[in-house]
Every structure is written in structure tokens, then in C-alpha cells.
Amino acid sequence: MPRPATMKRWSNTKVASVGILLCLMVVALNRMEKERRAYAGANIVVDHRSLVSKRFEDFEAGGVNAVRQEQQNRSTILQRVFVANAQDKLVTDSAPVAVAGPTGARVFTPPKRNPANERALPSEVLSQYFPLEIYFHKYLPEQSPKSTPVKTVLNLDTKLPLKTALVVLELVKASTKKPMEDFFGAQRIQIEFAEAASIPPLVIKSLQVARYSLIVFANHEVYLGLDKVQKSKIDEYCQAYGVGILSFTDSSKIGEQELSSEYKIKMQHRMKLTGMKLNSEVKDLWRIAKPEKVFKDPLPNDNSEWTVFLCDHPSYQSLAFSTVAPGWKGSVEGINKAEFGLVVAVRDTGLIDGIHRIILGNDPEFFLNFIIAMDGLAFLSHGRLALPMERMVQVDVDDMFVGVSTVRTKPKDAEAMVECNKRIRQYVPNFKLFLGFTGAMFLWGGDDADEGERMMIDYAQEFIWFNHLYRHELLYITPTDRISGAMSKNAVFGKEKNLPVVKEYMILPHHAGVYPVYPEVFDEWEKLGYIKATSTLEYPYRHPQWGRRGFIHRGVMVLPRQTCRLFTKTISFDAYEGGKKAMDESLNGGYMFKIFLTTPIMVFMTHMSNYATGQLAQYEFEGVTKAIATWTNLKMVAPHPIDLANEYFEFYPDEVSPLWSDPARDPNLKELWRVNKTLPVFPKVLIAGPQKTGTTALMTFLLLHPNLVTSKPDPSLYEEVQFFSSNLYDNGIDWYASRFPEKKNDQTVLFEKSANYFSHHRTPQRVKELMPDAKIIIIMNNPSRRAYSWYQHLKAHNDSLVQQYTFYQIITADDQAPETLKIAHKRHLHDGIYAVHLSRWLLHFPKEQLYLVDGEKLIQDPVSVMNDVQKFIGVTPKIDYKTKIQFDTEKGFFCAKTTGCLGSGKGRSYEKMDKASEAYLREFYKHHNEDLKTLLDSIEHPHPLWLQQTENSQAPS
Numbered sequence: 029m030p031r032p033a034t035m036k037r038w039s040n041t042k043v044a045s046v047g048i049l050l051c052l053m054v055v056a057l058n059r060m061e062k063e064r065r066a067y068a069g070a071n072i073v074v075d076h077r078s079l080v081s082k083r084f085e086d087f088e089a090g091g092v093n094a095v096r097q098e099q100q101n102r103s104t105i106l107q108r109v110f111v112a113n114a115q116d117k118l119v120t121d122s123a124p125v126a127v128a129g130p131t132g133a134r135v136f137t138p139p140k141r142n143p144a145n146e147r148a149l150p151s152e153v154l155s156q157y158f159p160l161e162i163y164f165h166k167y168l169p170e171q172s173p174k175s176t177p178v179k180t181v182l183n184l185d186t187k188l189p190l191k192t193a194l195v196v197l198e199l200v201k202a203s204t205k206k207p208m209e210d211f212f213g214a215q216r217i218q219i220e221f222a223e224a225a226s227i228p229p230l231v232i233k234s235l236q237v238a239r240y241s242l243i244v245f246a247n248h249e250v251y252l253g254l255d256k257v258q259k260s261k262i263d264e265y266c267q268a269y270g271v272g273i274l275s276f277t278d279s280s281k282i283g284e285q286e287l288s289s290e291y292k293i294k295m296q297h298r299m300k301l302t303g304m305k306l307n308s309e310v311k312d313l314w315r316i317a318k319p320e321k322v323f324k325d326p327l328p329n330d331n332s333e334w335t336v337f338l339c340d341h342p343s344y345q346s347l348a349f350s351t352v353a354p355g356w357k358g359s360v361e362g363i364n365k366a367e368f369g370l371v372v373a374v375r376d377t378g379l380i381d382g383i384h385r386i387i388l389g390n391d392p393e394f395f396l397n398f399i400i401a402m403d404g405l406a407f408l409s410h411g412r413l414a415l416p417m418e419r420m421v422q423v424d425v426d427d428m429f430v431g432v433s434t435v436r437t438k439p440k441d442a443e444a445m446v447e448c449n450k451r452i453r454q455y456v457p458n459f460k461l462f463l464g465f466t467g468a469m470f471l472w473g474g475d476d477a478d479e480g481e482r483m484m485i486d487y488a489q490e491f492i493w494f495n496h497l498y499r500h501e502l503l504y505i506t507p508t509d510r511i512s513g514a515m516s517k518n519a520v521f522g523k524e525k526n527l528p529v530v531k532e533y534m535i536l537p538h539h540a541g542v543y544p545v546y547p548e549v550f551d552e553w554e555k556l557g558y559i560k561a562t563s564t565l566e567y568p569y570r571h572p573q574w575g576r577r578g579f580i581h582r583g584v585m586v587l588p589r590q591t592c593r594l595f596t597k598t599i600s601f602d603a604y605e606g607g608k609k610a611m612d613e614s615l616n617g618g619y620m621f622k623i624f625l626t627t628p629i630m631v632f633m634t635h636m637s638n639y640a641t642g643q644l645a646q647y648e649f650e651g652v653t654k655a656i657a658t659w660t661n662l663k664m665v666a667p668h669p670i671d672l673a674n675e676y677f678e679f680y681p682d683e684v685s686p687l688w689s690d691p692a693r694d695p696n697l698k699e700l701w702r703v704n705k706t707l708p709v710f711p712k713v714l715i716a717g718p719q720k721t722g723t724t725a726l727m728t729f730l731l732l733h734p735n736l737v738t739s740k741p742d743p744s745l746y747e748e749v750q751f752f753s754s755n756l757y758d759n760g761i762d763w764y765a766s767r768f769p770e771k772k773n774d775q776t777v778l779f780e781k782s783a784n785y786f787s788h789h790r791t792p793q794r795v796k797e798l799m800p801d802a803k804i805i806i807i808m809n810n811p812s813r814r815a816y817s818w819y820q821h822l823k824a825h826n827d828s829l830v831q832q833y834t835f836y837q838i839i840t841a842d843d844q845a846p847e848t849l850k851i852a853h854k855r856h857l858h859d860g861i862y863a864v865h866l867s868r869w870l871l872h873f874p875k876e877q878l879y880l881v882d883g884e885k886l887i888q889d890p891v892s893v894m895n896d897v898q899k900f901i902g903v904t905p906k907i908d909y910k911t912k913i914q915f916d917t918e919k920g921f922f923c924a925k926t927t928g929c930l931g932s933g934k935g936r937s938y939e940k941m942d943k944a945s946e947a948y949l950r951e952f953y954k955h956h957n958e959d960l961k962t963l964l965d966s967i968e969h970p971h972p973l974w975l976q977q978t979e980n981s982q983a984p985s
């Protein structure tokens with residue numbers, strides 16, 4: 029057998045990341061395409077059983093109509109889409125179905141089913157072909173009749189843009205990216221940036237699948253100025269896939285007037301304007317916006333001025349009007365000085381070239397522009413980028429009865445808070461402030477407790493209360509055994525004072541212990557048994573606010589908290605003037621207003637000190653809720669905190685599982701980590717698998733190096749830690765770090781080997797979050813050999829399944845096979861679909877952090893493999909593995925000179941694979957191996973010799 033070629037570490041040649049991503053997508057989607065072809069003629073449906081939200085499972089019996097109902101209530105749902113087998117009961121012979129096509133959903137009657145054409149495709153197998161997690165929003169306008177019995181079907185033949193927008197800038201740099209990141213990031217819309225001179229490929233060619241739901245120009249001038257090639261690339265893409273263009277303008281840096289004769293539009297820049305009015309005659313676009321509302325004040329132009337549009341073609345429809353500001357000195361022809369005589373936002377309805385465009389006369393900073401842009405992107409993306417219309421609001425006021433006398437609650441504060449509830453209830457039915465209390469502080473006040481605080485107790489029923497700790501202390505100062513005492517004392521205080529406490533919701537002082545997880549807190553909560561939800565600012569990081577996320581840990585729902593804008597402001601100016609200012613800012617679309625626009629489920633936090641004395645925060649909330657009610661059609665509701673928490677995780681089901689990060693990497697998290705405990709240390713290197721490729725040999729050989737140290741032996745674990753790929757991840761980072769011995773010195777490099785990390789879909793992201801610098805070693809041998817080795821492993825363990833079925837029966841099992849056989853089928857073959865798993869790792873790690881080992885070479889020539897691996901790890905001193913490893917003729921494998929050969933479970937001798945299985949597997953892996961070649965090419969990595977040989981040769985025995 030010829031010697032396998034060395035799989036060298038790839039060169040450092042820079043490959044544009046966009047190119048790589050595209051290739052990855054091509055590889056993964058190539059697979060889909062092949063399957064699609066293979067299953068041509070089958071009905072292709074959205075499998076509603078796969079909807080990520082738990083609640084939708086309940087609707088399975090009700091089928092799609094129930095889901096449709098939900099869509100109408102919420103206006104959008106996030107659904108995971110994949111092909112399901114043609115016998116899916118959701119498809120009937122003649123029911124009308126709505127097909128998601130490039131120009132939105134349309135209803136049609138599917139062709140008669142032909143059972144002869146239908147082939148079963150197990151959904152759990154198919155889902156593996158979607159490593160890139162293709163998600164998109166399906167937008168069904170609110171006005172669609174509720175009673176229509178429509179079934180939702182995705183036909184892969186239609187060209188579906190992904191839930192991503194491409195943002196084109198003249199130059200991609202931090203300052204130009206920032207406003208776009210904020211606008212789209214706050215709505216959790218994924219964006220990719222491109223420079224005007226190098227627009228990336230817009231289509232996955234092999235599939236004719238569009239990559240973007242929307243094209244965005246931060247400055248429309250850039251679009252007009254594109255060179256011919258780039259321009260037609262964009263235009264042809266938009267025409268072919270029904271994708272729209274959303275443009276902003278930047279009138280501060282350019283000449284006074286631009287004429288684009290091609291588009292029959294004139295743009296007059298550097299305008300100073302006053303007032304804005306939306307065009308109420310536009311019927312199909314306004315969703316959040318209330319077109320009947322008129323803004324009368326001068327338009328802000330501190331940083332940039334405004335652009336107005338003069339359009340001379342029926343394709344254009346004015347979206348918003350404004351008026352020349354008094355004192356504007358320009359004298360340009362065509363400027364209509366009448367009230368609302370100028371157009372500041374325009375829509376191109378596509379009569380000229382079939383492309384829908386919306387162009388705004390400034391950036392999204394001004395609040396009405398922000399709303400127009402939100403409605404615009406919902407429209408242009410056929411709802412895929414739309415948010416629901418409901419906003420759930422909770423406002424927590426922490427620190428009741430805490431603080432020095434100057435910031436303690438005064439009678440006027442107590443009165444003001446009651447009033448605040450009433451005023452906000454005009455806009456948010458049933459609204460009540462949530463007050464977090466700390467009993468000990470009140471009692472310390474004793475008779476001296478402020479009169480205002482005593483009044484708060486009298487007014488208790490006007491609010492909803494939740495527990496802080498009894499004392500307002502950092503948890504790491506509080507000895508563990510006092511935590512439960514402090515919790516129950518606070519509860520007793522609440523009872524004594526007859527506070528209407530929602531005991532299921534609790535906030536810890538300083539947010540300590542929630543994230544990073546302080547296991548003792550969750551222990552105590554578990555003991556209490558009733559804590560269901562909390563919230564924190566700290567997960568995964570504080571800024572930007574829209575980056576905050578939630579997670580569920582040990583049954584407790586942890587929600588992200590938004591901070592009120594006034595949170596950090598000192599109350600040094602006059603209270604009422606300050607309050608009014610805050611309200612004005614909200615009314616004019618300030619910071620809080622945008623949070624409300626973009627965040628469907630909000631928990632705000634503020635402190636008592638923002639109410640006491642200054643009473644500022646109440647103005648802010650009154651201001652923002654009034655502004656939202658005034659300017660938008662959004663519906664604000666104030667649910668019970670536990671209902672709100674449940675809703676949160678239904679809306680963001682991907683957040684249920686936490687993503688642990690390293691507290692040492694973030695100053696805030698470091699601060700919250702206990703002072704009396706050293707920071708956890710994690711491994712630097714992972715041997716990720718897959719199983720049966722020689723991972724044990726590689727680990728054993730690494731351990732011959734004096735400075736490479738792996739996890740401690742643990743009888744409760746079966747050989748491997750498997751932290752990232754199992755429920756053990758829920759144990760948290762303390763648990764993981766404690767699996768490893770202390771480092772002997774600075775040169776010690778900790779590593780871990782768990783062979784199922786490679787193919788586990790969540791592992792790459794989890795590793796990236798906790799150990800972003802980790803070096804990942806992946807071994808790939810012939811996947812047929814790998815599958816057979818797994819079979820022999822089961823056989824050696826007298827697995828009942830193997831006693832029942834032959835290797836051939838397992839690998840050829842189809843959808844009709846018994847459940848156990850189907851599971852066995854997947855376990856044998858799934859790990860060997862290397863391209864899919866590798867592309868997932870490459871989405872999270874740069875190629876330089878991944879090291880691919882040729883598994884066949886590891887068997888034949890481990891000395892050179894190990895010498896290279898130690899270089900990749902960067903461990904010192906360098907050792908020569910020639911002095912450590914030698915071939916053992918009895919074992920038939922290389923073994924360590926000191927510790928000997930691997931046990932009888934590795935390097936077994938067994939009969940050759942039968943010819944039929946060999947042929948079947950060669951065929952099964954053929955396309956997957958082709959994909960692997962494409963993927964390796966895209967990262968400029970040489971092909972292992974077994975991959976070069978797979979087409980022609982037999983699978984090695």
C-alpha cells in the first residue's frame with residue numbers, strides 16, 4: 029500500500045474569509061443539492077416537527093394551521109427549515125399551500141402525489157446536511173385573514189434568500205460600520221460587510237441559492253457610483269431573486285446636487301429641513317410606522333445634513349415629506365418651498381428595472397428614519413427580516429430600602445412612583461413597576477427609616493415586589509451558609525410587611541453569582557425550589573446592550589437586562605428639568621426609544637436612586653412608552669415576569685443553552701468572580717476526534733512530552749471528559765476546570781481529548797466562547813474504515829445490536845428499519861461525513877487554529893506526525909519522537925517505548941470488511957468525500973492520500 033502523503037499544516041496564505049465562507053456553504057449546500065436531486069419528485073415540506081420552539085411541538089396534532097395561527101398572532105416566527113420525508117402527514121393531495129418564493133408567499137395547489145416518486149429520507153439524517161443552520165423569518169402580514177386554512181410549504185426549487193443582509197460601504201472601517209452594526213445588530217439581523225470595489229459572490233452557484241435577503245448601501249452615492257461590473261452583479265441578483273435595496277444617504281461629504289439620469293432621480297444634498305410627514309397613501313409598507321403622525325420640529329442635522337429627492341418617473345413613490353428650514357439659502361431649481369413640499373424618503377417600485385428600492389435622505393439615526401428603515405427592510409425582505417409587533421415590558425427598580433440617607437426614598441418619590449405607574453398604564457395596560465427590596469436596610473433605619481420608605485410599604489399593593497438579598501452585599505463577601513439565611517430572612521420581611529412579592533423572580537445584589545455562575549447560588553435556589561427567573565446585565569457581556577442574551581441554568585431562566593439611559597447619570601441637575609429633558613429625548617426618538625423598537629421582550633433595570641431625589645427614570649419610561657404609543661403601531665404589554673421569561677425563551681429558543689465564557693477574559697466578569705477563589709484554567713489544546721481515528725494513540729504519544737498534561741483520571745467518566753458535547757456542559761466551568769491537574773509550571777500545556785467533539789453540532793461554538801485561542805486537532809482517516817472500526821468496537825463489547833445485525837445490515841438500514849437499527853446506522857456513518865463537521869468548525873475558528881492529521885499516516889509514520897503536532901501546539905522543549913516511539917511487531921502498531929502499546933481495545937485484529945459493505949460505503953461516502961476535497965481546497969490544505977485514493981481503491985481493512 030503506498031505511503032499516505034504527509035498532511036502538512038496549511039500555508040499561511042491569506043484567503044479572503046468571504047471566499048472561505050462561500051466555499052463552506054457551497055460544500056454544505058452541495059450536499060443538499062445532491063440529495064434534492066436524488067429525491068426529485070418527492071414532496072418537499074417544511075417539517076413543523078422541527079420547529080425550534082418547544083411550544084410548536086404542541087401544535088403538531090393541529091398541524092400547520094395552528095402554527096399559522098401563531099404566526100398571525102406574532103406576525104413572525106423563526107423556523108428551522110429542512111426537507112422532510114414525502115409521507116409527512118402535513119402535506120395532503122390537494123390542499124392549497126403557501127410557497128415561500130422570492131417575491132413572498134403565494135398560494136398554489138401542489139401536484140398530485142405520486143407514491144412511486146416518493147422516497148423516505150430520515151429527517152435526523154437530513155438535518156446533518158444543514159450545518160450552516162439556515163434560518164429565516166417568515167413574515168405574514170397582520171391583515172391576512174385569520175380563517176384562511178393555509179398550509180406552509182417550502183419548495184426548495186424556489187430561490188430562498190437567507191436571513192442575512194449584505195451591507196455595502198465605500199470602505200469597510202470601524203467608523204462606517206458602527207451605525208449599520210447598531211441598526212441591524214439591535215434587530216439581531218445578521219449582516220456581512222463588503223466594499224464597493226469587491227462585492228462578494230451573491231449566489232451559491234451550484235444551487236442557485238441567494239445568500240442575502242437584502243442589499244444595503246450606507247450611502248446611496250456608493251450604489252450610483254459602482255463600476256459597471258459590480259453594478260450589474262447587484263442589479264442582476266436583485267432582479268433574479270426578488271431582493272430589494274435599502275439605501276441611506278450621507279449628504280455631508282458630497283456636492284450639492286447629484287443627478288442620476290439612468291434612474292430618473294435627482295438628489296439635492298446639504299439641505300436643512302424642518303418637520304416630517306409620512307405618506308399615508310402608501311398602503312402596503314407601513315407596519316410599525318403611523319403615517320398619520322406629523323413631526324413638526326426641525327430635523328436634526330448636527331452631524332450630517334439631509335438629502336431630498338426629485339423624481340420624475342411613475343416608478344417612484346414618495347414615502348416621507350419635509351419642509352425647507354427657514355433661513356436655508358440655497359437656490360436650486362426644483363426645490364419646492366411649500367410646507368412638506370420636499371421628498372425625504374422615496375421608494376422605487378421597480379417599474380424601470382424590476383428592482384425595489386427604498387432610499388432615505390439621511391442615516392437611521394433620526395427616529396422616523398429608523399422606523400421607515402425598519403418597515404422598509406421588512407417589506408423589501410418579504411418579512412424575513414421583520415420583528416413582531418408586540419413589545420413585552422418589565423421595569424425593575426432595584427435597591428428599595430438601600431442606600432445612604434440622601435438617596436433614600438422621600439415621600440415625594442413614593443407619590444411620584446405611584447403616579448408613574450398610572451401614567452405608564454395609559455400606554456401599557458396593567459403596568460406596574462417591579463421593586464426589588466432588601467429588608468435589613470429598612471430595619472436598620474428602624475424608627476429613622478425614611479418616611480418615604482414607610483409610605484412605600486403603605487403603597488405596597490400598587491407595585492410588584494421581588495427579593496434582593498436581605499443585605500445588599502456582594503455574594504463573595506457573604507459566606508455560603510449565610511446565603512440561604514439571607515434569602516429566607518428577606519422573604520420573611522416581605523411577608524411581615526405584606527408586600528405582594530413574586531417569589532419566583534429574584535435579583536441578586538450586584539448581579540453576583542448569576543453569571544459567571546456561582547454554583548452555590550444555584551444550589552440555594554434549587555433548595556428553595558421556587559425561583560424560576562432572574563436577570564443580569566453580564567451575560568455574555570455588557571456592551572453593546574443589544575448583544576446581551578439569556579440562558580437557562582439548572583431550571584432558572586436568566587434574562588438579559590437592559591439599562592435605562594439614566595442609569596449612570598449623576599443626579600446633579602434640577603430634577604424636573606432633567607426629567608423633562610429625558611422625556612423630550614424619548615419623544616424625539618432617543619436611545620430608549622430605539623431599544624423599544626428593536627427588542628420584543630425587554631427587562632429594564634434602574635436603581636431606586638434614579639427615582640429618589642431626581643425621579644428621573646420615571647420620566648424616561650413615561651416618555652418612551654408615550655413616544656412608542658404615539659409614533660408606532662407597536663403593542664406594549666406588561667406580562668407576569670414568569671410569563672415574560674417563558675415567552676423570551678420561546679422567542680429565542682437558541683438561547684436556552686448557555687454559552688460559558690472565561691471570566692479571566694472580561695474585566696466585569698473577573699470582578700464578579702469570587703475574590704477568594706483563583707480564576708479557572710482551561711486546556712489550550714483539544715483532540716476533537718472523530719471516534720476511531722487514532723485519538724487514543726495521539727493522546728498517548730502527546731503524553732510522552734514532559735510538558736503536555738491531560739485531564740485527571742476520573743472513574744465517573746468513561747475515558748473522556750466530553751464536556752462540550754454532553755449534558756456535563758450544564759455543570760459549568762468550575763466543574764470543567766476541576767477535571768485538570770494544576771499546571772506544574774509556565775511551560776505546562778493542558779490538553780483534552782474527547783473524540784465526539786468533532787461531530788457534535790454545538791461543540792465548535794461552545795469551545796470558541798470559552799477558549800477562543802484553543803488549538804484543535806482533528807484526525808481524519810478513511811471514513812469506511814472508521815465505521816468498521818466502530819462496529820468492531822461494539823462487537824468486542826458484546827453489544828446486543830451487533831449480535832442481531834451484520835455490519836452490512838446496519839450500514840444499509842433505511843427509513844423503514846426498526847428504530848434501534850436506524851440509530852445504529854447513524855452512529856456508524858454520521859461521524860465520517862467529514863466535510864459537514866469540518867465546515868462547522870471553520871465557521872468558528874480560523875484555519876490556523878485547526879490541525880488536520882491524516883489518520884492513516886498516524887498509523888504508518890507517527891514519528892513525523894507527532895513531531896509536526898508538537899510544533900503546532902507550540903510546546904517546549906521540542907522532543908524527537910523517534911526516541912519515544914517504536915514499531916511493535918506483535919501489536920502491529922507503533923507503541924511508546926516507555927509506557928508500551930495501547931490496550932487490547934485499540935488496534936484490534938479482526939476480519940477484513942466484506943466486499944458488499946466496502947462497495948456500499950465507497951458509494952455512500954463518494955459525494956461526502958468530494959465535498960471534503962472542495963473544502964480542503966478552499967482552505968488550501970493538501971488532500972490526505974486516502975482521500976485521493978477513495979475513488980479507485982478499496983477501503984483499507
Ligand SMILES: Nc1ncnc2c1ncn2[C@@H]1O[C@H](COP(=O)(O)OS(=O)(=O)O)[C@@H](OP(=O)(O)O)[C@H]1O
Binds near residue numbers: 719921
Ligand atoms: N499506535 C496505535 N496503536 C493502536 N491503535 C492505533 C494506533 N494508531 C492508530 N490506531 C487506530 O486507532 C483506532 C482507535 O481509535 P481511537 O483511539 O480514536 O478510538 S476511540 O474513539 O477512542 O474509541 C484503532 O482502531 P482499531 O484498529 O479498529 O482498533 C487503530 O486503528
